[in-house]
Amino acid sequence: MRATRDGRPLAALLLDLDDTILDDAAGADEAWALAADGLVARQPGLAQAEVVVELERARSWFWEDPERHRRGRLDLVAARYEIVGQALERLGRPDAELAKETSQAYTTLRDRNQRFLPGAKEAVERLRGLVPAMALVTNGASQPQRAKVERFGLAPHFDHIQVEGEFGLGKPEPEVYEHVLASLGVRAEDCLMVGDNFGADVLGAQAAGIHAVWMNVRGKAKPPGRASKPHWTVQSLEELIARLV
Ligand SMILES: [Mg+2]
Incomplete structure (x- = not known):
């Protein structure tokens, strides 16, 4: 089976790390x-x-x-x-x-106290088999972000891992997304970005022409004054998979 967005095959999935895959509020x-x-x-x-x-x-x-x-x-x-x-x-x-x-x-x-969000480990493994290419796009310094990638065995699931502290720019800068697309060799319109930070992940991706999914793990209200709408809002990666297949 191959993942689709509204019937169109997906070329790549871009995932944020903290509060999208890992529980960043734990403890x-x-x-x-x-x-x-x-x-x-x-x-x-x-x-x-x-x-x-x-x-x-x-x-x-x-x-x-x-x-x-x-x-x-x-x-x-x-x-x-x-x-x-x-x-x-x-x-x-x-x-x-x-x-x-x-x-x-x-x-x-x-x-x-770091840990996966419930079901996220299995969901990432499953997504790897559903989408041709996967990128991990995370803000933060190299050392702590790489330590998490290592600790939770995430590297094998991603074709490209981009950390703010290594790339030199963080989300929502458009260059961040442009570099990810170029690294994967995919077009913006064939991708989906998923993340919990409305500004960095949703608006940032949209500014680069990428459809964005807002991961609203804790059921928060949409930030006020934001005219833009995410393509989908989900509460877990499992819910995302249900939309994609
Ligand atoms: Mg996050």
Whole structure:
């Protein structure tokens, strides 16, 4: 059997990695709660609830800015150091050493919690047999993204793996998608891009002429102010397969 999009044979499937194949939120809340415990233990007198609030505030502040986001996803430990440092500052307890230790401990914990989204391992294997070519297109630094590819044995399923930190540009830049198409030797209109990030994956692919599927794993509302519509919205790769065959 061969995959089709609305009756047309698909030449290639482009997949995002985090929150499309792997669960990128696994253990995040738990890890931040443990980070808060650690900060309270080392800075007596701080109220746990207050620490949690300031950590949340610092995370939102850090990730909402596109340039900080780009810088942060290319160096997650540095991003987390800045987040914890900012929270400690607002709590009136600036402590660079503690911020450094906490960001490293948090990162270790998050890495340990990485896992496939339910059914995603089998779905990727199945897709490999349904589509002539597959590309993995992921933002982030080379080291952590390659470590995930290795840990979860993903490389054999893809003809092309493109990591922001190696290519030099990240989604949604059109050059990212153009390079993927050229590497696979396929035309944009014969491809499908699947990813959870509405801006980077859906709008980015569409800007390059590629039909895009929004992977809405957690059933979120579509980001406001986005006129563009994804070709399909799915909640899992299994649901995508059902559409393709
Ligand atoms: Mg993603």
